[in-house]
Amino acid sequence: MIPVLLSLRPRLPPPSPVCLRNATLQQAFTHHGDVLGQHERTIRNLLEQNQSLAQQVSQLSNQVTTLLTHLSPAAAAAGPAAPLYPPESRSTDPEPFAGQPDLCRGFLFQCRSVFQQRPARFPTDASKTRYVCGLLRGRALQWAEARFSNSALDTTDFEAFINEFKLVFSHPHYRADAASRLLDITQGSRTVADYTVEFWTLAAEVDWSDSALKAVFSKGLRDSLKDELASRDEPSDLKALVTLANRVDNRLQERRRQARHSPVRSTARFPSPTAEEPMQIGRARLxxxxxxxxxxxxxxxxxxxxxxxxxxxxxxxxERAQQ
Known part of the structure; x- marks a missing residue:
C-alpha cells in the first residue's frame, strides 16, 4: 500500500537557475548586513573612546594651567635660571708646571683657555683652583700644599690665588726685561718671519706707541734689508712695515735660491775684473x-x-772702461 502511495505523490520540478541565483544573493546580502552592523558598532565605540580621551586631555590641560599658576611666584622668587652653555669643545690640557718662571705666563694662559672652552666643567672658583693645582709638579706643588695647609681650597677666590701664584713663580721684572730686550733685538741671520715672532712677543709686554715700535723694528732689521726698504715708500704704520719687510725678505731669499741653483753665465755685459776696479778704491767691495x-x-x-x-x-x- 505504501509504495503505491509514494508512487502517486506528485514530483516537484527542480529549481530553476534564477531561483538559485536569487537565493545566493539573499545569503550574500544577509552576510554583508551583519558585517556592516559590526562595523557600525565598532565605529560607535571608537567615537565614544575619542570623546572620553578629549575630556581627559581637557582635564589635564586645566590641571597644568593650575600648577603653572601656583609655580610662577615661586620661580620668580628663585631668580633667573642657570645659563645654558653651548656644547663644549675638546681641548688639550696644558703641560704640568714645575715652577719655571719663564713658563708661568704661558701655563696660566693655557689654563684660562681651557676654562673658556669648558665653562660647564669649571663653573666655580674652587673647580678652577683644583684644576690648576692638579697640574702642578715639583716645587710648584710643594708651594700649593703649603698654601692650602691652613685654608680650605673650596673657599679660595681664584683671582686672588692666581695673583699669589704670579708673585711666586712669574718673572719679577718681566716687563722691564721685555723693554730692555726689545731695544736690543736684532734680526741677525734669521728670516724676518722669525724675527717678527720674537718682536711681537716682547712688544705685547710694553706700553709703547706704534711709532716707537716701528722705529725699534726697523732698527733691528739686517742692513741689506734696510737698504732694500730705503728705496721704497715708507710704510704708514708698524703693521704695514712688518708686512713689507716680510715680502721683501721672501723675495731676497728666492733670489738667493735661484742664484744657487742657476749656472753662472759669462757674458760681455757682466765682465769679471781681475784687478782692483776703480770703484773699489776707497770703498768696500760689493x-x-x-x-x-x-x-x-x-x-x-x-x-x-x-x-x-x-x-x-x-x-x-x-781709460779703465776702454780696457
Whole structure:
C-alpha cells in the first residue's frame, strides 16, 4: 500500500537557475548586513573612546594651567635660571708646571683657555683652583700644599690665588726685561718671519706707541734689508712695515735660491775684473748678496744706477772702461 502511495505523490520540478541565483544573493546580502552592523558598532565605540580621551586631555590641560599658576611666584622668587652653555669643545690640557718662571705666563694662559672652552666643567672658583693645582709638579706643588695647609681650597677666590701664584713663580721684572730686550733685538741671520715672532712677543709686554715700535723694528732689521726698504715708500704704520719687510725678505731669499741653483753665465755685459776696479778704491767691495740684487734689478755694479752696466758706466774712469 505504501509504495503505491509514494508512487502517486506528485514530483516537484527542480529549481530553476534564477531561483538559485536569487537565493545566493539573499545569503550574500544577509552576510554583508551583519558585517556592516559590526562595523557600525565598532565605529560607535571608537567615537565614544575619542570623546572620553578629549575630556581627559581637557582635564589635564586645566590641571597644568593650575600648577603653572601656583609655580610662577615661586620661580620668580628663585631668580633667573642657570645659563645654558653651548656644547663644549675638546681641548688639550696644558703641560704640568714645575715652577719655571719663564713658563708661568704661558701655563696660566693655557689654563684660562681651557676654562673658556669648558665653562660647564669649571663653573666655580674652587673647580678652577683644583684644576690648576692638579697640574702642578715639583716645587710648584710643594708651594700649593703649603698654601692650602691652613685654608680650605673650596673657599679660595681664584683671582686672588692666581695673583699669589704670579708673585711666586712669574718673572719679577718681566716687563722691564721685555723693554730692555726689545731695544736690543736684532734680526741677525734669521728670516724676518722669525724675527717678527720674537718682536711681537716682547712688544705685547710694553706700553709703547706704534711709532716707537716701528722705529725699534726697523732698527733691528739686517742692513741689506734696510737698504732694500730705503728705496721704497715708507710704510704708514708698524703693521704695514712688518708686512713689507716680510715680502721683501721672501723675495731676497728666492733670489738667493735661484742664484744657487742657476749656472753662472759669462757674458760681455757682466765682465769679471781681475784687478782692483776703480770703484773699489776707497770703498768696500760689493758683497755677493748686493751683486745678486743689482744684477736682478738691472743696476750698474759701479754707480748703482739703472740703464747701463759697468762697462758703459759714465761715472767710471774712461781709460779703465776702454780696457
Amino acid at each position: 758683497t755677493a748678496e748686493e751683486r745678486i740684487r743689482r744684477r736682478a734689478a738691472g743696476e750698474c755694479f759701479y754707480c748703482g744706477r739703472r740703464g747701463h752696466f759697468v762697462a758703459a758706466c759714465p761715472a767710471r774712469p774712461k
